[in-house]
Amino acid sequence: MRITCVGGGPAGLYFAISMKLRDAGHDITVIERDPPGATYGWGVVYWDNLLDMLYRNDAETARKVRAASVVWHEQEISLRGEQSAFFGGYGFSVTRAALLDILTERARELGVDVRHRREFAGEADLTADLVVAADGANSQVRQTHADHFGTRVDFGRNPYIWLGTDRVFDRFTFAFEETPAGWIWFHAYPSSAGTSTCIVECTEATWRGLGFDTLSNVDGLRLLENIFARPLAGHSLISQSRGRPAQWLRFAEVRNQKWCHGNVVLVGDAAHTTHFTLGSGTRLAMIDSTMLAQSLFDHADLAEALGDYDRRGRGDLRRIQAASRTSMAWFERADHYLDRDAVAFAFAMSSRCGQHAPWSYQVYRATQVPAVRRLQRGLATGRRWFLARRRGEPVIPRL
Structure with a gap:
């Protein structure tokens, strides 16, 4: 089969890898408009469930991704730098640039023709047996058949x-700071390049009240550094990505009634987006890619294969996108919960997407005791070691 993947992000590259592993005879080309090494964003987070899938699908890629990643322990929710609450557990993070280099x-190595600095050429690029639209939330490929996909894009309210x-956090950190214009917060996590990702969010009223609608990029960055001086511990914020300053955005939720039309199929953000507070975008993109490759392997007929992927993919995503909308809406009214102490606020944040048993809050308060937190960390380290051995990861010294 002759396949063109439009977009050289995790979705397009991992689909190409997955297809070649199932049948090396496929003629696959990945076209990417940016030069090698150029990428938006800083780091991506993931958990054991992604590593489990990567090891099952391609252990070679999985080992390299894990080796390029760092582990963070606990989540900390800080209010004004005066009170903190904690959640146990751990996660992994890797710079997006390192992930793309590996993929x-x-x-x-598997024989895929990856072409950088190559723009999508419209209808001329839609003549392959299969066209995989992996070109992100603003997918040009999807827009050529927007009526057929039934695309809907809704925007969140918070900028x-x-x-x-350049501060390297050792925890996944939420820092909430109060200003005369209202509350503003970031969530930050480390990467393997000696930096951390730092996503800043606030309500529209706070954003305008602080003047971000009129400030230059440089002045806006300095203001954020002053506001977050305590959680940043005097470190700097970095705006430049791909040579351009970062811009204030509003989250775009992409939904499609269909993920395939003729010989064109959507994967990753071209098919769906989930709010960054869930941290699932890269994981879902790679799951899409693996699912699509398996459907094509299982069904000789292209239309049948794409229909199978479309049904299963959209079915699996309904609950995730519902949770994403709920999480986004909660943060849009976070101001209503910030009169509580850190523990009560953190518990409200943790229950934003579902119900908890009546006794859950008391259990959570008990987990804030330092001795209990140390026990939780020990148990989490043991669990991580067990899951790594089960996957067949190389032995990594326990921390």
């Missing part, structure tokens, strides 16, 4: 900006 190298910082 590009693996794809080429946010995706930054980096």
Whole structure:
């Protein structure tokens, strides 16, 4: 089969890898408009469930992704730098640039033709047996058949900006600061490049009250550094990504009634988006890619294969996108919960997407005791070690 993947992000590259692993005879080309090494964003977070899937599908890629990643322990919710609450557990994070380098190298090793600095050429690029639209939330491929896909894009109310910082956090950190114009917050996590990702968010009223609608990028960055001086511990924020300053955005939720039309199929953000407070975008993109490759392997007929992927993919995503909308809406009215102490606020944040048993709050308060937190960390480290051995990861010293 002759396949063109439009978009050289995790979705397009991992689909190409997955298809080549199932049948090396496929002629696959990935076209990407940006030069090698160029990427939006800083780092991506993921959990054991993604590593489990990567190891099942392609252990070679999985080992390299894990080796390029760092582990963070606990989540901290800080209010004004005066009170903190904690959640146990751990996660992984990797710079987006490192992830793309690994996937590009693996794809080429398997015989995929990866072409950078190549713009989508419209109808001329839709003549392959299969066209995979992996070109993001603003997908040009999807827009050529927007009526057939039934695309709907809704925007969140809160402005946010995706930054980096030279402070390396060892926890996934939510820092809420109160200003004369209202509350503003970030969530930050480390990467493997000696930096951390730092996503700043606030309500529209706070954003305008602080003057971000009129401030230059440089002045806006300095203001954010002053507001977050305590959680940043005097470190700097970094705006430049791909040579351009980061911009304030509003989250775009992409939904499609269909993920396939003729020989064109959507994967990753071209098919769906989930709010960044869930941290699932990259994981879902790679799951899409694996599912599509498996459907094509299982069904000889192209239309049948794409129909199977479309039904299963959209079915699996309904609950995730519902949780995403709920999470986004909660943060849009976070001001209503910030009169509580840190523990009560953190518990409200943790229950934003579902119900808890009546006794859950008392249990959560008990987990804030330092001795209990140490026990939780020990149990989490043991669990991480067990899951790593089960996956077949190389032995990593326990921390």
